[in-house]
Amino acid sequence: MTTRSWWRHGESYRMSRLRTKNSPLYIGGIGNDTNTDNELSRQWLVHTALDALEERLASNNSNTTGANTNNTRTDLRDLYLGLLYSTDTHKIYGYVTNTRIKLVLVTSSTSPSGSNIRDAEVRTALRRLHALYADAICNPFHLPGDQITSLKFDKQVKNLMLNNV
Amino acid sequence: MADDILFDLLHSEIINYALEQSKENGNKKEVDLSIVEYIGFAAGYKIMERLTREWPRFKDELDTMKFICTDFWTCIYKKQIDNLRTNHQGVYVLQDNGFRFLTNFSNGHQYLEFAPRFVAYTCGLIRGGLANLCINSVVTAEVQSMPSCKFHIHVQRT
Numbered sequence: 001m002t003t004r005s006w007w008r009h010g011e012s013y014r015m016s017r018l019r020t021k022n023s024p025l026y027i028g029g030i031g032n033d034t035n036t037d038n039e040l041s042r043q044w045l046v047h048t049a050l051d052a053l054e055e056r057l058a059s060n061n062s063n064t065t066g067a068n069t070n071n072t073r074t075d076l077r078d079l080y081l082g083l084l085y086s087t088d089t090h091k092i093y094g095y096v097t098n099t100r101i102k103l104v105l106v107t108s109s110t111s112p113s114g115s116n117i118r119d120a121e122v123r124t125a126l127r128r129l130h131a132l133y134a135d136a137i138c139n140p141f142h143l144p145g146d147q148i149t150s151l152k153f154d155k156q157v158k159n160l161m162l163n164n165v
Numbered sequence: 166m167a168d169d170i171l172f173d174l175l176h177s178e179i180i181n182y183a184l185e186q187s188k189e190n191g192n193k194k195e196v197d198l199s200i201v202e203y204i205g206f207a208a209g210y211k212i213m214e215r216l217t218r219e220w221p222r223f224k225d226e227l228d229t230m231k232f233i234c235t236d237f238w239t240c241i242y243k244k245q246i247d248n249l250r251t252n253h254q255g256v257y258v259l260q261d262n263g264f265r266f267l268t269n270f271s272n273g274h275q276y277l278e279f280a281p282r283f284v285a286y287t288c289g290l291i292r293g294g295l296a297n298l299c300i301n302s303v304v305t306a307e308v309q310s311m312p313s314c315k316f317h318i319h320v321q322r323t
Binding site: 077078079096097098099100130131133134137138144 | 210211213214215217218220221222223224297298299
C-alpha cells in the first residue's frame with residue numbers, strides 16, 4: 001500500500017519519444033502540482049536523461065564486440081536500461097524498445113512514506129507501458145510518428161501510474 | 166484451419182479490388198499495386214511493435230533479418246523462410262520454397278505472369294516491419310518457378 005500512495009503523491013511523469021528525431025510521442029503525468037514551471041523543468045529533466053540514454057545505448061553497441069563484459073551493467077540486450085540519472089529530487093528510468101521508441105519514467109526520489117522505489121517495480125511499469133504503446137500503435141486512427149492523442153491510451157497510462165503494484 | 170483461409174481469401178480479394186481500381190483509373194497496361202504494397206507496409210509496421218515486445222535487443226542487421234525469417238514469417242505464414250543469403254553489404258535474399266499465396270494455384274507456368282500481384286503485399290509487409298526497426302529498405306520479389314519465391318531486400322544506408 002505504501003507504494004500506491006507514493007505513486008499518487010509523488011510526481012510521476014513519463015514520456016515516450018521517437019527515435020533519432022526525438023520528438024515526443026506522448027507526455028503524461030500524475031502529480032500534485034501542475035505548475036507550468038515544474039512542467040518545463042521536468043521536460044528538461046527528460047531531455048537530460050535522453051543524453052544519458054543514448055550514451056548507454058552507444059556503449060552497449062561497442063561492448064558487444066569487445067571481450068570486456070561489465071557485470072555491473074544490466075544485461076546488454078535487455079530492453080530495460082535501469083536508472084539513467086538521478087537528481088536531488090527526481091529519479092529517471094529508461095527503456096528502449098526494439099523499434100527504438102524511448103520510454104522515460106521520471107519519479108520523485110523520495111516517497112512520503114520514506115520507502116524506496118524498487119527496480120523491479122519500475123521494470124514492470126515500463127513493460128506494461130510498452131504493451132500499451134504496442135496496442136496504441138494498432139489504433140487505425142494513429143499515424144506512425146504522430147503524437148498519440150488517443151484518450152483510451154491516456155486513461156490507461158494514468159491508470160497504470162496510479163495503480164502500480 | 167478456417168481462420169487461415171480467411172486471410173488468404175481477404176488477401177486475394179484486396180488484390181482484385183486494387184486491380185479493379187487501377188482499371189477504373191485508366192491504367193490499361195500496367196497494374197497499380199502500390200495500394201496493396203502500402204497496406205502491407207502499414208500492417209508490417211504495426212505488427213512489428215507487437216512481435217518484438219518480448220524479444221531481446223537485436224545485435225545487428227543480420228540478427229534482425231534472422232528474426233524476419235523465423236518468428237516474423239512463422240507468425241504470418243505459419244512456416245519459416247527456407248533460405249537466407251546475404252552479401253554482408255546490405256543485400257539479403259530470402260527464399261521461400263512454398264510461398265503461401267502461390268500454393269493455391271497450379272505449379273506450372275499457367276499463372277506465372279500474374280504472380281507479381283500476389284507478392285506485393287508481402288513486400289510491403291517486410292518493408293514496413295523493417296522500417297519500424299529503423300532499417301530503410303527496398304524490397305522486391307522474384308518468382309521463377311511457381312510455389313517458390315525470392316524476396317530481395319536492399320537496405321538503404323544514408
